[in-house]
Amino acid sequence: MDFSFTEEQEILRDTAKRFIQNECGTEFVKQLVDGNREFTDEIWQKMVELGWTSILIPEEYDGLGLSFVDLSVILEEMGKGPLPGPFTSSVVLAGETIRLAENPQKAQHYLSRLGAGEIRGTLAWAEEGDLNMWDNINLSARVQGDAFILDGRKVFVPHADQADFVVCVALCEGETALFVVDIPCPGLKINKIDTLDRTTSLCLLDFGSTLIPRDALLAKGKSAETVLGSVLNRINVAYALDMVGGGQKVLDIGVEYAKTRIQFGQPIGAFQAIKHKAAELLMEIEGARSIVYYAAWAQDQEGTESTVSASAAKVFCTEMYRNVTKEVLQILGGIGFSWEHELHIFLKRAKCLGTLFGDVSFHREKLAVALNY
Amino acid sequence: MDFHYTEEEKAFKEKFDSWLMSNAPEGYLGNMDYEPPEDWEQMAAEYRKFQRSLFDAGYAGINFPKAYGGAEGTVMENIIVSEATGPIYFHTMGGLHVISLGLAAPTILAWGSEEQKQTFLPPTLSGEIIWCQGFSEPNAGSDLANLNTRATRIGNEYVIEGQKVWSSFAHIADWCILVVRTDPNVPKHKGLSYFLVDMKLPGIEVNPIKNIAGDPEFNEIFFEEVRIPEDMRVGQEGDGWKVALTTLGHERYVGEVALASTFLREYEELVELARTVKLNGAPASKDPLIRQRLAQIFVELMVMRYNGYRNMSKLAKGEMPGPEGSIGKLFWSELHQRLTEVAVDLIGPYHQLNDPIYRPYHSTRWIQRFLRAKGNTIEQGTSEIQKNIIGERVLGLPKDAARAKKKS
Numbered sequence: 156m157d158f159s160f161t162e163e164q165e166i167l168r169d170t171a172k173r174f175i176q177n178e179c180g181t182e183f184v185k186q187l188v189d190g191n192r193e194f195t196d197e198i199w200q201k202m203v204e205l206g207w208t209s210i211l212i213p214e215e216y217d218g219l220g221l222s223f224v225d226l227s228v229i230l231e232e233m234g235k236g237p238l239p240g241p242f243t244s245s246v247v248l249a250g251e252t253i254r255l256a257e258n259p260q261k262a263q264h265y266l267s268r269l270g271a272g273e274i275r276g277t278l279a280w281a282e283e284g285d286l287n288m289w290d291n292i293n294l295s296a297r298v299q300g301d302a303f304i305l306d307g308r309k310v311f312v313p314h315a316d317q318a319d320f321v322v323c324v325a326l327c328e329g330e331t332a333l334f335v336v337d338i339p340c341p342g343l344k345i346n347k348i349d350t351l352d353r354t355t356s357l358c359l360l361d362f363g364s365t366l367i368p369r370d371a372l373l374a375k376g377k378s379a380e381t382v383l384g385s386v387l388n389r390i391n392v393a394y395a396l397d398m399v400g401g402g403q404k405v406l407d408i409g410v411e412y413a414k415t416r417i418q419f420g421q422p423i424g425a426f427q428a429i430k431h432k433a434a435e436l437l438m439e440i441e442g443a444r445s446i447v448y449y450a451a452w453a454q455d456q457e458g459t460e461s462t463v464s465a466s467a468a469k470v471f472c473t474e475m476y477r478n479v480t481k482e483v484l485q486i487l488g489g490i491g492f493s494w495e496h497e498l499h500i501f502l503k504r505a506k507c508l509g510t511l512f513g514d515v516s517f518h519r520e521k522l523a524v525a526l527n528y
Numbered sequence: 529m530d531f532h533y534t535e536e537e538k539a540f541k542e543k544f545d546s547w548l549m550s551n552a553p554e555g556y557l558g559n560m561d562y563e564p565p566e567d568w569e570q571m572a573a574e575y576r577k578f579q580r581s582l583f584d585a586g587y588a589g590i591n592f593p594k595a596y597g598g599a600e601g602t603v604m605e606n607i608i609v610s611e612a613t614g615p616i617y618f619h620t621m622g623g624l625h626v627i628s629l630g631l632a633a634p635t636i637l638a639w640g641s642e643e644q645k646q647t648f649l650p651p652t653l654s655g656e657i658i659w660c661q662g663f664s665e666p667n668a669g670s671d672l673a674n675l676n677t678r679a680t681r682i683g684n685e686y687v688i689e690g691q692k693v694w695s696s697f698a699h700i701a702d703w704c705i706l707v708v709r710t711d712p713n714v715p716k717h718k719g720l721s722y723f724l725v726d727m728k729l730p731g732i733e734v735n736p737i738k739n740i741a742g743d744p745e746f747n748e749i750f751f752e753e754v755r756i757p758e759d760m761r762v763g764q765e766g767d768g769w770k771v772a773l774t775t776l777g778h779e780r781y782v783g784e785v786a787l788a789s790t791f792l793r794e795y796e797e798l799v800e801l802a803r804t805v806k807l808n809g810a811p812a813s814k815d816p817l818i819r820q821r822l823a824q825i826f827v828e829l830m831v832m833r834y835n836g837y838r839n840m841s842k843l844a845k846g847e848m849p850g851p852e853g854s855i856g857k858l859f860w861s862e863l864h865q866r867l868t869e870v871a872v873d874l875i876g877p878y879h880q881l882n883d884p885i886y887r888p889y890h891s892t893r894w895i896q897r898f899l900r901a902k903g904n905t906i907e908q909g910t911s912e913i914q915k916n917i918i919g920e921r922v923l924g925l926p927k928d929a930a931r932a933k934k935k936s
Contacts, residue, residue, distance in 0.1 A: 156604060157530045158834075158841035224529050410923050425928040427912070430919035437918055438855040445834035446827070452529045467827040519823035520816070528799060528813040528822055 158448065164228050170205060171232035179236035181497050187239055188353045188500055194240035194317070202242060203272030211250055212270035216262060219270075223389065227451035230393050234400025237504050239354035241275050241314035247393045248313065248386060249276025252322045252333065255382045256374045261335060265320070274319040276335075278386065279309035279360050280512065287517065294362060296327035296334060301369050303327070303334065305343075305362040311511060315358035316347045322373065323360075324383060331380050333373040340365060352507035354500060387512055388465035389454055394508040395447045395465075395472035402440045402472075402479040405501045409433060409483035423486070432482050439475040446471050463525050466518040473509035480505050531837070533604070541608045544587065548612055551581045553620045560800045563893060564619055568744070572658060572700045575621040579655025582613070589629075589653040591778065592637060597650035603844035607785055607837075614786025615793040622745065624697060626783070628652055632659035632705050632724075634779045639722070639763045639771045648703075648724065660701035660727070662692040662708075662749055663772065670913050672707075673716045673769060677751060679708040679723065686710075686723070686761070688731075688754040694907075698747035699736045701727050707768045720768030724760045731755075741899035742882070781839040781849065784856045788833040791860070791867060794897065795829055798822065798871050801889060805874050812874055821870050828863045835859065851922045858914040861904035868898040 160168070178198055186192040202208060210226045212218020219225075230243065246269075253265050253276075268274045285291040294307035305325060315321055320337045336343065342365035350357050374382050410433055413424030423429050450464035480502035484491040491498045509515070533541065549557065553574055556562045565571055582588040583597065590606040592598020599605075617625045633652045636644055651657045668675035677690025688708060698704065704725045711719035727734070731754035736744035763771045802813035802822060812818045835856055839849040871894045872879035879898070881891035905911045919925045926932070 156533070156607070156837060156841055156844070158838045159845065160529065410925065413925060421929050422926050424919070424923075424925035425932075427916070427919075427928065430923075430925045431912065431915040433923055433925060434858070434915035434918035437851060437923060438858050441851055441855050442828075442831040442835055442859060445838050446831045448529065449531065449830075449834045449837075452531060464830070467830045470824070470827045471831055516820060519820045519827070522823040522826060523819035526799070526823070526826060528802065528819050 160224070160228060164225060167225065168228040168232060171207075171229040172235075174201070174205065175232050175236045175238060179233075179238045184236055184239065184354065184500055185497055190353075198240065199242075199272060199275075207242070208246055208250075208272040209270030211246060211254065212266050213254065216266035217270055218266065223392070223454040224448075224451050227392075227396050227448070230396040231400040234397035234402075235404040237354050237397065237401050237501065241277070241317040241356075243390070243393050243397070244277040244313040245269065245275040245318065247390050248278035249318070249320065249322055251389050252278055252382060252386045253335070253373065255385050256333065256378070258373055260370065261373055265335070275314070275317060276320045276322065277313055277315050277318045278390075279312040279315070279321050279323045280383075280387075281309065281311045283308060283310055286514075287520075288513065292324055292326050292331060294323060294325040296325040296332055298328075298369075299366075302366050303369065303371065305334065305336070305365040305367060307362050309360040309362075310357075312345075312358045312360050313511065314356050315345050315360060316356055321360065323362075324379075327372075327375060330376045331383065332375040333379045333382065334367060334371045335373050336365070336367055336371060340367065342366060350507065352500075352503040354504050355507050355511075357507075384462065385454075388461050390512050391465045391469040391518070392447065392450045392454055394511065395443070395468040396451065398472040398476035398505065398508055399440065399443045399447055401501050401504060402436075402443065402476050405479050405483045405498065406433065406436050406440060408498065409436070409486040412487055429486055432486065436479050436482055439478060443468075443472045443475040459525065463522060466513075466521045466525070469513065469518045470515045470522075473505070473515050476501075476505040477509060537602075537604050537608065540605055544608060545612060547585060547587070548616075551578070551585070552616050553578065556616060556620050560797050561890070562619070563890070564622075564896075566743075568622065568697075568700050571620070571622045571624055575617075575624045575658070576655040578616070578621070579625070579653070583654035588655075589633065589649070591782075592633065592649065592653060596637065596645050597653045603840055606782055607840055610782050610786040611789040614788075615790045617786070618790045619793070624658065624700075627661045627697060627701075627705070628655075628657065628659040630779045630783050631661060632703070635705065635722075635762065635771060636724070639767075641759070641762075643759065644724065644762065657702045658697060658700060660695050660698040660704050660747075660749075662695055662698075662704045662706035662725070664694045665691060666693055670910055672772075673720065675707065675709060675720070677706075677708045678712070679710050679721060679756075681710070681758075681765075684758040685755050686758065688723075688725070688751040688756065690751050692749040692751075694737070694746050695734075695749050696746045696907075698727070698734050698749050699744065703727060704749070705762075707772050710765050710768070714766070717769045718766055720772075721765050722762040722768040722771040723756060724762060725754070725756055729754050729756065739900070740902060741896050743896070743900070778843060780856070781836065781843060781853065784832070784860060785836040785840060787860055787864075788829065788836050791832065791864060792829055794867060794871075795822075795825055797890075798825070798867065798874075801871060801874055801894075805889060818870075818874065821873075825863075825867050825870060828859075828866070832856075832860055832863060851918075854914070854918050854922050857909065858911055858918070861901075861911060864901045864904050868894065868901045872898045 209218040210221045214220040250269050297304045323334045325332050344361040346359045413429050416423050447468040450468035453460040453464040490496050589598035590601040590609050594600045636648050665675045679686040679688050706723045706725045709719050710721040731752040733750040735748045738744050803811050805812040807815045842849045875889040878889050878891045
């Protein structure tokens, strides 16, 4: 058993750490949240040049063919910005769906360009109505001649406004089906919605009798469900990694403040009310780290552990991130409650990532099913 | 990163597991209905027998040198054996091994003289000697260094006077690891020394104290003019604080891995319980709220297990664990309370049953565990002390003004 990262992975982590510091510092994120800056193609291009978009792309499609653990070190560091933008949705949601579907024609068409960063994609899963997303796929796909017609609505699609294609989970002849829809697409309206967390762009997708070619079908039935299951595991582990990075950054902010802020003649961190709070938060963060590193490793293995560990990581990391942001706000006092301080950016991201692709109750129930209660 | 066993480790595990099948106390392995013994004499006898069989088979003291009766095994072998034996020690022997194997033996190995190692390690690893711990005193709990039991040197002997309290297993222990004050004239941490004391010596009186579960597991120990030879001191005079606190790293981490597997067994029993209890016309395991609570416990147990593996993985590479090493005790002690709370909530009014005859749903076992778990956040350093340690030594937060002044 070995819980450590390789030297290459540590180098990757260092690079990511420096990238976040230089390209995605606190001022940048604050300006972006205030609408004074945007996530640009220039930043995207820098990540592409570092090879990050091709980490999971197989070598036969000009990618690096590396593991989820290799990607995980970057995702954790990104959470410390937090890095806004479409990286995770494109690399994990779109890239992994297409890679795992093993549809040669689609792989050929999308994977090398995804790896080269020429295009970006995302995945449309959630729909309005029942919050248990498994039983709530109503986007319909009807066959008409040489085409499919899509009708319905998707919500909370991450970064669809920055995507060149979207993989849609639909219902086709009573079965789950995955379709790759290139954007723009006549009859498909994509509206970015104004949400709490401005580092994650969430979109509403309206399909109004949208005509897509027959070969847009990526997978159907059992194989579509298997692919979807794996991708949902991976995105939840990816978010959990982001949350661990974010949680660590927020605790660092809180501890730094507790060492320097003087009240009643001593740094507030000397008071046990603050010190014990900080210690509890570290306990949660380190626990989150243990489970999410294991979950990242399990994604590269065969077997049910990938599902169990992914849901466990999502549950624990979500509650950790929410609690860390809440309690560090309390440590910071008035300044933490102000828009000016960056704390609220993390707090809102915790709310967003915690509910995307299944919230804690969803994942606990998923575990209950997997563990046969 | 790799969580697979190697071929050698797999083979070792298979061999050990099959050995255990025929050497574990009868009726425990795989039996969710197992009821633990309640009598300490019986548990001590069970412990001695089991430890002896481990020793004879070469499975005792996996990380101890062969010269002292150990197995000189790898860290992974230690994990494999600890995970398999942890639940047995805790559920069938009242955790009697904790002081002997987790504290006394590693301390003697790290700090003891050659003669002390030769004398004490083999019989400790073979279960012949059971140890208790004389650390806490009426006025020295969290502030352990405030302890007042004195050892005065007279010739080549020390004379011990004073009182210890909360000493687990002292009523059945053969020997005691004891921290006492040898020099009252230096700052409090500096005047302590560490001794090995034969519990049969004249002048030692042990009074059992019942815990809230009604179990006399710990004791007061009174020392009245107890004379011990100088060569029973571990380390130099004045080293007591260091000896007591710095040797526990490895065993603490191994202990936490063993506890994780112990709690996993309790979780399995809990799931079984949820399938048995009826709620709203169906098994409680089908109730949405119960399912959420069980799954949450499972998540936390995974966290505990992988916290432990992170520590062990560092040790295997010859490194000491970082921040993750300090959080274990704080996390597991609270987790164990949550786990047992789910169980007693599940059985509702039956959880009050502490009756030797009428005990549906294993009510006695669960209420005993629930009550015992309340001690987890107190023993071996309270949660508050753990948080001070994490806050100050890991996060680098300042000591509070009053304490900082007193220390210097």
